[in-house]
Amino acid sequence: MARVSKQQMERNREAIERVSSQLFRERGLNGVSVNDLMAAVGLTHGGFYGHFASKDELAAVASRRAAEESGQRWEALSSQPGKHTLQTLVDNYLDVKHRDCPAEGCMVTALAGDVAREGADKPVHQAYLSGAKSMLARLxxxxxxxxxxxxxxxxxxxxxxxxxxxxxxxxxxxxxxxxQFLDAARQALLPKGAE
Structure with missing residues (x-):
């Protein structure tokens, strides 16, 4: 069997991280198996362990990646003139597109319930906490x-x-x-006259 080059190994790991970040946000930490992840990437189950020691390790890596992506989206959006505002953040966060596309959305919302059910010793807790603190600092x-x-x-x-x-x-x-939940929160966060 031919060995996989270092560059291909890096591309495979990148794909696993990217896809797992999306799938975990979409289906939850326990809604995705290692088989599901590897099939979505087009790799075999056995190849997973060449990149990660466990699914727990990957969950932390994928959560950090999701938090970084959220930060990058906010930076791109808020760097436009007049867009570094609470209204911009609220309008984008409380949008039906964000509601309907958890795979591309904020990991703080997508993984809150899952992380709460994980043991405090799991690596995903620290990754989640870091992402939550980043969102808090942004606000x-x-x-x-x-x-x-x-x-x-x-x-x-x-x-x-x-x-x-x-x-x-x-x-x-x-x-x-x-x-109605989205609209009520928008109104409470951006009362008329305060926008």
Whole structure:
């Protein structure tokens, strides 16, 4: 059997990370097996262990990747003139496209329930926590408040509303209640006259 080149190994690992990041957000950590991941990449199950020691390790790597992608999307969006605002973040986060495409969306929302059910010793906890803190810092950076504690408290509330609204909207998709959750959170976060 021919050996796989170092470049091909790197491409395979990149594909595994990319696809697992999407599949975990779409189906959850326990909704995707190693067989599912490797089949989606076009590789064999046995090849997985040449890249990762366990699915737990991959879950942490994929979560970090998803958090980085979210940060990159925000940076690209907010770098446009006039777009580094809470309204821009809220409008994009509470959009039905974000609700309907978890594979491309925020891992904080997509994996909250799964990570909560994982043992605290699992590597995905630290990766998730890092992603959640990045999102919190992003929200804090949008606050006009000079008071650090107030900015932090405000960002905690905003994040809870954003994540909660999208989680509930996904769980009730197909019913009018789904969009009502998104709209109610948008109105609470961006009251008329405060936009």
């Amino acid at each position: 804090e950076s949008l606050s006009p408040s000079e008071d650090e504690q107030q900015r932090h408290q405000q960002a905690l509330v905003q994040m809870a509303m954003l994540v909660g609204a999208v989680t509930l909207a996904r769980a009730t998709r197909g019913d009018e209640l789904s969009e």
